[in-house]
Amino acid sequence: MPRRVSRRTILKRTAAIGAVATVPARVFAQASSAREPYTHFTADEARTLEAIVARLIPSDEHGPGALEAAAARFIDSSLGDALAASREIYRAGLAGIDNYARRAHGLRFADLDESAQDSVLEAFDRGVADENADATAYPPDAREFFELVLQHTIQGTFCDPYYGGNRDFIGWEMLGYPGLRLAVSADDQAMNAQPSPTNISAYDLPMFDADEDDAP
Amino acid sequence: MTVTRAKTDVVVVGLGGAGGVAVQPLTDSGLEVVGLEAGTWLGPRDFAPDELRNNYRGWPQAAQKANREIPVHRPNASAPDSPRGSVHPMMNGVGGTTLHYWAQSWRLNPWNFSIVSETTRRYGASRLPRGSTIEDWPFGYDELEPFYDIVERAVGVSGQAGNVNGVIDERGNIFEGPRARPYPMPPLRGSEFTELMGNAAGRLGWHPFPGPAAVNSEQYDNRSPCLYHGFCNRGGCHVSAKNSTAVSTIPAAQATGNLEIVTEAHVTRVLVDAEGRASGVEYLRNGQTYVQPADVVLLGCYVYENVRLMLMSTSAAYTDGIANNNGQVGRHYLSHNQRAGVLALFPHELNRWYGLPAQGVAIDEWADDNFDHSDLDFIGGGNLWVYSDQRPIAAASMPTFGRAPRWGSAWKSFVMENAGRWVNSYLQKTTLPYEDNYLDLHPTVKDPLGFPVCRITADYKDNEKRVADYIQDKMVEWFMEAGAIETIRQPVGTMGVTTHAYGGTRMGDDAETNVVDRYGFCHEVPNLGVVGASVMGTSGSHNPTLTAQALAWRTAAHLVENWSTIVS
Numbered sequence: 001m002p003r004r005v006s007r008r009t010i011l012k013r014t015a016a017i018g019a020v021a022t023v024p025a026r027v028f029a030q031a032s033s034a035r036e037p038y039t040h041f042t043a044d045e046a047r048t049l050e051a052i053v054a055r056l057i058p059s060d061e062h063g064p065g066a067l068e069a070a071a072a073r074f075i076d077s078s079l080g081d082a083l084a085a086s087r088e089i090y091r092a093g094l095a096g097i098d099n100y101a102r103r104a105h106g107l108r109f110a111d112l113d114e115s116a117q118d119s120v121l122e123a124f125d126r127g128v129a130d131e132n133a134d135a136t137a138y139p140p141d142a143r144e145f146f147e148l149v150l151q152h153t154i155q156g157t158f159c160d161p162y163y164g165g166n167r168d169f170i171g172w173e174m175l176g177y178p179g180l181r182l183a184v185s186a187d188d189q190a191m192n193a194q195p196s197p198t199n200i201s202a203y204d205l206p207m208f209d210a211d212e213d214d215a216p
Numbered sequence: 217m218t219v220t221r222a223k224t225d226v227v228v229v230g231l232g233g234a235g236g237v238a239v240q241p242l243t244d245s246g247l248e249v250v251g252l253e254a255g256t257w258l259g260p261r262d263f264a265p266d267e268l269r270n271n272y273r274g275w276p277q278a279a280q281k282a283n284r285e286i287p288v289h290r291p292n293a294s295a296p297d298s299p300r301g302s303v304h305p306m307m308n309g310v311g312g313t314t315l316h317y318w319a320q321s322w323r324l325n326p327w328n329f330s331i332v333s334e335t336t337r338r339y340g341a342s343r344l345p346r347g348s349t350i351e352d353w354p355f356g357y358d359e360l361e362p363f364y365d366i367v368e369r370a371v372g373v374s375g376q377a378g379n380v381n382g383v384i385d386e387r388g389n390i391f392e393g394p395r396a397r398p399y400p401m402p403p404l405r406g407s408e409f410t411e412l413m414g415n416a417a418g419r420l421g422w423h424p425f426p427g428p429a430a431v432n433s434e435q436y437d438n439r440s441p442c443l444y445h446g447f448c449n450r451g452g453c454h455v456s457a458k459n460s461t462a463v464s465t466i467p468a469a470q471a472t473g474n475l476e477i478v479t480e481a482h483v484t485r486v487l488v489d490a491e492g493r494a495s496g497v498e499y500l501r502n503g504q505t506y507v508q509p510a511d512v513v514l515l516g517c518y519v520y521e522n523v524r525l526m527l528m529s530t531s532a533a534y535t536d537g538i539a540n541n542n543g544q545v546g547r548h549y550l551s552h553n554q555r556a557g558v559l560a561l562f563p564h565e566l567n568r569w570y571g572l573p574a575q576g577v578a579i580d581e582w583a584d585d586n587f588d589h590s591d592l593d594f595i596g597g598g599n600l601w602v603y604s605d606q607r608p609i610a611a612a613s614m615p616t617f618g619r620a621p622r623w624g625s626a627w628k629s630f631v632m633e634n635a636g637r638w639v640n641s642y643l644q645k646t647t648l649p650y651e652d653n654y655l656d657l658h659p660t661v662k663d664p665l666g667f668p669v670c671r672i673t674a675d676y677k678d679n680e681k682r683v684a685d686y687i688q689d690k691m692v693e694w695f696m697e698a699g700a701i702e703t704i705r706q707p708v709g710t711m712g713v714t715t716h717a718y719g720g721t722r723m724g725d726d727a728e729t730n731v732v733d734r735y736g737f738c739h740e741v742p743n744l745g746v747v748g749a750s751v752m753g754t755s756g757s758h759n760p761t762l763t764a765q766a767l768a769w770r771t772a773a774h775l776v777e778n779w780s781t782i783v784s
Contacts, residue, residue: 158608175636
């Protein structure tokens with residue numbers, strides 16, 4: 001039951017046009033941003049979530065961010081298995097952020113400018129969005145929702161690309177992590193070593209099986 | 217309908233770090249052994265270098281009985297329950313948690329066997345913390361040394377000896393108790409980062425050394441040397457360079473032809489006969505109830521499950537649980553004071569992306585009673601450990617040392633510069649047992665079968681907090697000497713569910729205060745043995761596994777030598 005685009009398929013495709021490392025990440029990001037519907041989020045929810053992850057790890061002069069790494073897509077597909085228990089809090093939390101954005105700034109979150117978006121996220125981060133809240137308007141705990149989204153955005157940006165995030169190894173490149181190697185020499189462990197990025201998923205390696213069921 | 221299987225000599229419940237060792241001497245002697253394991257066999261194909269799966273999603277997901285019965289913690293008897301995690305830190309599987317552990321394989325320093333008498337002798341009895349139920353072990357380090365020696369070879373441990381028969385070697389741990397022989401393998405390779413730390417320790421006048429590990433530094437028993445690829449922290453080793461019992465002692469036991477392994481066996485109780493002796497165990501497998509009769513029952517299910525299983529095994533002879541007529545099952549619980557770490561930020565790359573948690577450098581100057589406590593307000597100490605192991609999600613989750621916010625463009629710039637420049641430390645510190653730290657059955661929280669889960673009532677006391685402060689000072693000093701520009705001291709936290717739990721079926725000569733005798737057999741039920749750290753009454757400053765394994769081998773060897781007495 002294939003649910004995810006195999007890295008191997010992508011690598012095979014890119015092998016035909018040249019080494020992955022020589023293709024700028026943005027090219028991939030644009031190529032992959034065709035509007036496929038999300039599985040678990042409505043179009044409105046997906047738009048809000050994409051706007052959130054884009055502010056948590058922004059695309060800027062230093063390179064692409066969480067949106068380009070497909071962190072929102074990662075969260076969407078994970079809600080089908082390992083993160084199934086978080087579906088309701090996402091539903092309530094995304095609605096809550098939009099409600100708060102409308103009340104504080106008159107627009108839905110995705111329609112605000114970046115500084116207004118940041119002020120909404122700060123209100124959730126600090127938990128102040130709970131104050132004076134209509135009990136039904138926000139998630140049960142704004143800070144808890146913010147923590148959840150931040151954690152999942154980090155997971156989706158820096159995980160093995162098998163899970164649909166870290167698209168084009170955007171996350172690993174951001175950190176300077178040179179990728180999976182099955183044998184590591186003393187030289188590779190020198191403090192100034194800069195081994196070239198391997199740009200592979202664990203499951204591109206023929207010796208490993210993925211778990212059939214991701215859910216703990 | 218219950219299926220009663222053919223009687224066996226010994227049934228071992230749990231084929232992990234301890235039970236998986238005990239089966240080797242038992243089967244070597246010709247005893248017929250049935251090993252009941254809640255998990256499954258796992259092999260190289262299951263050991264992908266996948267951080268999300270291993271460290272965040274509770275790998276392996278298959279047959280994780282442990283995840284359905286995670287203990288519930290509360291800091292004290294009048295506090296509410298703490299939030300409960302969704303993943304048990306220990307795992308089921310043939311080999312148990314030795315499949316995904318860090319594989320640090322330390323001996324305990326001799327002091328830990330006689331803390332009461334040594335503290336009294338050196339500083340006076342008043343220095344023993346009030347409320348502690350600590351006792352000397354029923355024997356000293358010397359009596360366990362031969363079993364450490366056997367297990368280091370049977371499992372395969374690499375390391376640098378510091379004391380062979382009293383001859384000190386400064387390349388190793390000069391504070392260790394005397395060992396009969398060096399390690400069977402040289403230590404793992406260091407990295408340039410661990411050299412940086414080792415050099416800094418040398419400048420402070422300390423004695424840095426590579427820690428011992430159940431990881432092959434060279435080919436061992438036809439298994440590969442370590443390839444330093446990483447993902448060893450909560451991951452298995454696809455080249456079998458990590459010496460879990462699944463690739464060492466369990467196959468050796470199978471080779472005798474005397475070990476039958478039943479996987480996915482969920483043991484629900486220890487059975488007793490009319491005389492109150494253990495007669496076997498009851499277990500569930502694929503919805504079917506089985507009884508496995510045996511002359512001797514050995515429990516090797518880790519601390520929480522050893523205690524829970526005993527407390528659930530009630531009968532007319534043992535109304536409060538088997539071997540618990542003295543009310544000692546669950547008492548003298550402690551968990552290692554292993555939080556209160558120190559994090560550091562350096563002004564240059566450290567490159568800890570590869571390696572393993574066992575590839576590190578240790579300092580034992582401040583462990584146990586290796587330093588004078590006359591003018592201090594605590595006893596015990598801690599081992600300092602830094603190592604080469606970092607994965608991307610964890611790296612991106614780094615603290616920002618007060619230099620950047622937690623998200624946004626400024627965070628991103630900070631992480632891009634510093635993800636490879638920060639480091640944590642692992643500080644294992646003395647914990648003592650106390651009157652009011654204990655395990656019992658939770659009154660309301662049940663597993664899916666309807667059995668109560670284990671409840672932990674425990675918190676750190678003043679002695680542990682003072683040790684933590686002192687050890688953190690030393691770690692900060694070490695990092696600063698090595699060139700760190702910022703450090704963070706993490707909180708001591710509380711005694712939640714952990715991989716370093718001890719006690720609950722403590723070993724000792726006094727049946728009034730201990731569950732098992734000096735060989736690991738229950739005072740009240742002489743043919744029921746317990747292996748694992750639940751028999752240990754002190755933690756020391758080092759990882760528990762090798763000591764639990766040495767004790768398990770000793771228990772099994774005692775059973776072999778005294779078979780007719782124990783089964784009669």
